[in-house]
Amino acid sequence: MNLPYSEPFKIKMVENIYRSTKDQREKWIREASFNLFNLRSEQVYIDLLTDSGTGAMSDKQWASIMTGDESYAGASSYYHLKEAIRELTGFDYFLPTHQGRAAENVLFSVLVKAGDIVPGNSHFDTTKGHIEFRNASAVDCTVDRASDTTSHDPFKGNIDTGKLEKVLKENPADKISCIILTITNNTVGGQPVSMANIKEVSKLSKKYGVRLIIDSARFAENAYFIKTREEGYADKDIRDITREIFSYADGMTMSSKKDAIVNTGGFIGFRDEELFRQASTYNIIFEGFITYGGMSGRDMNALAQGLYEGTEFPYLESRIKQVAYLGQKMKEYGIPVLEPFGGHAIFIDAKRFVPDFPKEEFPAQTLALEFYIEGGIRGAEIGALMADRDPFTRANRYPALEMVRLALPRRVYSNNHMDYVAAVVRNVFEKRNEIRKGFKIVWEAPIMRHFTLKLDRV
Numbered sequence: 001m002n003l004p005y006s007e008p009f010k011i012k013m014v015e016n017i018y019r020s021t022k023d024q025r026e027k028w029i030r031e032a033s034f035n036l037f038n039l040r041s042e043q044v045y046i047d048l049l050t051d052s053g054t055g056a057m058s059d060k061q062w063a064s065i066m067t068g069d070e071s072y073a074g075a076s077s078y079y080h081l082k083e084a085i086r087e088l089t090g091f092d093y094f095l096p097t098h099q100g101r102a103a104e105n106v107l108f109s110v111l112v113k114a115g116d117i118v119p120g121n122s123h124f125d126t127t128k129g130h131i132e133f134r135n136a137s138a139v140d141c142t143v144d145r146a147s148d149t150t151s152h153d154p155f156k157g158n159i160d161t162g163k164l165e166k167v168l169k170e171n172p173a174d175k176i177s178c179i180i181l182t183i184t185n186n187t188v189g190g191q192p193v194s195m196a197n198i199k200e201v202s203k204l205s206k207k208y209g210v211r212l213i214i215d216s217a218r219f220a221e222n223a224y225f226i227k228t229r230e231e232g233y234a235d236k237d238i239r240d241i242t243r244e245i246f247s248y249a250d251g252m253t254m255s256s257k258k259d260a261i262v263n264t265g266g267f268i269g270f271r272d273e274e275l276f277r278q279a280s281t282y283n284i285i286f287e288g289f290i291t292y293g294g295m296s297g298r299d300m301n302a303l304a305q306g307l308y309e310g311t312e313f314p315y316l317e318s319r320i321k322q323v324a325y326l327g328q329k330m331k332e333y334g335i336p337v338l339e340p341f342g343g344h345a346i347f348i349d350a351k352r353f354v355p356d357f358p359k360e361e362f363p364a365q366t367l368a369l370e371f372y373i374e375g376g377i378r379g380a381e382i383g384a385l386m387a388d389r390d391p392f393t394r395a396n397r398y399p400a401l402e403m404v405r406l407a408l409p410r411r412v413y414s415n416n417h418m419d420y421v422a423a424v425v426r427n428v429f430e431k432r433n434e435i436r437k438g439f440k441i442v443w444e445a446p447i448m449r450h451f452t453l454k455l456d457r458v
């Protein structure tokens with residue numbers, strides 16, 4: 001009989017968490033203006049708001065922190081990180097940044113001008129924010145099947161190359177800043193992009209003379225899916241796969257807070273020395289000198305170690321199978337979840353959970369709040385609130401997918417926690433017919449509103 005997967009690590013240190021009462025949570029969430037971002041972490045029992053920066057570092061990462069070199073210029077920690085990045089991506093040039101959106105800010109300062117367009121596959125919200133902030137437009141070319149939460153296609157994160165080629169054909173190359181390919185595609189459910197698709201997108205980028213940049217926050221999880229789902233990759237090492245992925249690109253932005261399992265950090269990788277030089281100026285203005293740019297030496301050490309640990313197959317297997325464990329439990333309870341299960345999160349389909357709920361009252365946010373009140377779980381709305389307003393018409397955007405994302409921090413929670421989470425969602429699902437009223441916005445910021453907005457019951 002095959003043995004089940006299990007974690008390739010044991011626990012050395014624990015952090016206590018506390019279960020509150022429903023009455024306490026009802027009070028706290030009202031005080032937080034019904035925005036889960038406004039809660040204090042002690043008011044949350046199981047925090048699945050994000051997998052970003054919330055992972056548990058290993059003993060080797062903590063040990064590397066002690067040997068960080070804090071020299072302003074030319075620190076050994078910088079060279080250590082440079083070597084890890086070169087080994088996993090093949091990029092010779094890189095700039096450290098304090099997190100992923102800082103990498104976007106620096107790179108887009110060179111590439112994106114007002115009036116430009118930036119095609120991609122469901123740009124992440126900060127990516128879109130940086131594009132729209134520069135009065136440029138993000139054009140979504142994701143495959144249509146990505147918005148069907150019941151389609152079992154193994155690579156629903158892909159770009160539709162027909163849609164992409166139309167954009168590239170109809171616009172002059174100097175109006176297209178770059179193509180952004182996000183792996184895995186977070187916004188449509190942590191869905192992977194196939195190597196075949198990466199190759200095809202790369203071919204188009206060369207044919208039309210437009211750079212291909214990979215938003216790489218979850219590149220290792222994407223490589224795991226290529227290994228386990230795509231023909232010809234089963235026997236390849238994860239790092240051979242990551243090197244092949246990046247061999248098709250001109251550059252990458254990275255939020256190291258995800259697959260590199262550190263609590264903060266990011267970087268940009270470049271093939272072209274000239275682009276690296278241009279971006280270096282912005283890095284110095286916004287982040288710091290080019291050999292530390294927003295990171296301390298100790299953080300760069302932990303990141304280098306995390307990049308190696310995050311690309312080990314046994315770790316990736318335990319990570320992705322834990323996500324699937326939660327998804328499977330929910331399915332057994334009849335809860336409508338996006339399939340195939342994503343790499344970093346389970347996405348609950350609000351449109352199927354509460355089918356007749358008015359979209360103007362934010363069904364996914366309403367459910368996320370119900371899960372919190374029921375059991376102290378904090379998830380995130382990935383729906384109309386996050387989709388924000390159209391920057392030109394200011395009308396609310398209602399995306400095809402209206403979901404609650406339960407993102408799993410890496411190496412943090414046990415499967416007992418997963419059982420608890422599934423049971424909380426089941427309890428809400430059983431009383432779904434009583435959920436009739438949603439929320440209205442009482443205050444919002446002009447851009448990226450979901451982080452800070454205030455809501456009230458309708």
Ligand SMILES: Cc1ncc(COP(=O)(O)O)c(C=O)c1O
Pocket residue numbers: 052099100101102124126127182186215217218255256257265266
């Ligand atoms: C796909 C993707 N790109 C970029 C970012 C931005 O990274 P950061 O949060 O480190 O600024 C994120 C963060 O969640 C992400 O998921």
